[in-house]
Amino acid sequence: MLSKTIKRVSRNMKENAFLFTELVNRDFQQRYKRTVLGMAWSILSPLLQLLVMMVVFSHMFGRGVEHYTIYLFAGNITFSYFSESTNNGMRSLMENSAILSKINVPKYLFLLSQNVSALINYALTIAVFFLFCIGDGIKFTPAFFTLWYPILCFVIMNIGIGMVLSALYVFFRDIAYLYRVFLTLLSYLSAIFYTIDSFPATFQRLFLLNPVYVNIKFWRLVVLDGIVPSAMYHLLLAGYAVLFLAIGAFFYKKFNHRFVYYF
């Protein structure tokens, strides 16, 4: 059944490849419509965020952490990507309701296109991140080649979470507010600006329940420690990706045909 679904989705994707590129194009354009700096904001806004966090946190949490700027930056861009892609994913169906209730097109295309445009944004910030690494004297090791792995797992997981949220958002508009609060909470629990070394070992293990933390940790192990993370990290990331995609697919399949009644 799974292979059948994959076959159907890939056939749909092929048929709708043109629509998909048009949608990505539109989503990406919409983002910076009427801004003077346009795409430069993709780079500027994480930099400004980094600056603020540096000012606030470097004295409190930065002592004793080598390359604190990079430490902070790695957490920041990863979390920003997570927050953006899931937030946009959540709204993707509702915002296109006028189209979806008039034209018969696969609904997930709208979710995927939002994810792709968030991913392009993420890629830009990663490029800046590497520039900072060079500036801060980070040694580029072969371990860097494993970085495609957390990105891929993250993309899959975000799509899954987007599926769940977009379905819920059609039914409960309240989800948007709840999710915002949840994201704030999650950002504090993701050790973006502090280290978890001072916590007891058992407590430290609880952090592994947070997929965003695991992803950030993966990046830090590669970039700051120059090592390839253990199999556990690999498995955890893949596990979260598959888990959320499965939940998302379940939600989507269950509610797919009911969305249109609620637009």
Next chain:
Amino acid sequence: MAVIECNDVSIRYITGDFKSIGLKEFIMRKLTNNFHVKEFWADRHVTFTIEKGDMLGIIGSNGAGKSTLLKAVTGIMLPTGGHIKTNGRIAALLELASGFDPHMTVRENTYLRGAMLGYTKEFLDEKYEEIIAFAELEEFEDYMFKQLSSGMKSRLAFSVACLVNPDILILDEVLSVGDGAFRKKSGDKMMEILSGGTTGVLVSHSIEQVRDLCNKILWLDHGNQIAFSEDVRLYCDAYEEFLFTKELPQNDGDIERLAHNFGVRMEEERKRNEEQEVDRLERILEEGHSDAAINAAIRVLQKGRPEALIDQYR
């Protein structure tokens, strides 16, 4: 082979559930066991079949379930009960002007809409000029969509949607788009598509259109199927009488009677009009001062009602 087969289709909307009351209310009411939803059947047990080359007209007053039924036929909605089978590529023109992006240019919107309707990039590149020309928007290609007038918007929507030659064409009140000239042009385009053997479904409040274009008719009222028939004339007559008397037919006898009454009423109306006209002309003859007016009135009367003319003018 049937092109569209609708078998006992029912569509239900649910109102008053959690969407309209919010999460907090929903949980509160669930907890207090006070949660109720209201059902609303937009369509109930609708059954019809149309073959290749048929043109089906769907009639019924507002809220009869016509548009909802079309959404089910195009596959946007899944019917709550029954099933629908369609054969071939469907082009649906439903409430055209919505779903465009107001902040994108006419050109970008044309491509985006085309892509949604399933056209390829090559096809659009080739047809783009034609689409813009048909919509008469050559000077507005780089305008923002929101800057267009509402007539222009519908014209663009119509042009994009009509350039394919679909197997099934679904029209929801779209033959009344734009100004008079464009309406004629779009009507001609429709006829051209339909004469190519395309199967069509037309929802229209203009009974004249249904009489002219359709060879099958489906009458809905508050979601219930009143009739599905090939006798378009009879049912159009009955429907027009229903609009006048608001008396819903219960059986074939009622239909016959309504259609008959309609014929009688039309005949009376025609007579009344004619008499009024004759009265008017006669007044001109009696009181008219200009020779031209008098002569014209005499000519008209000689043609239509010679017996009404008094001898001196005959």
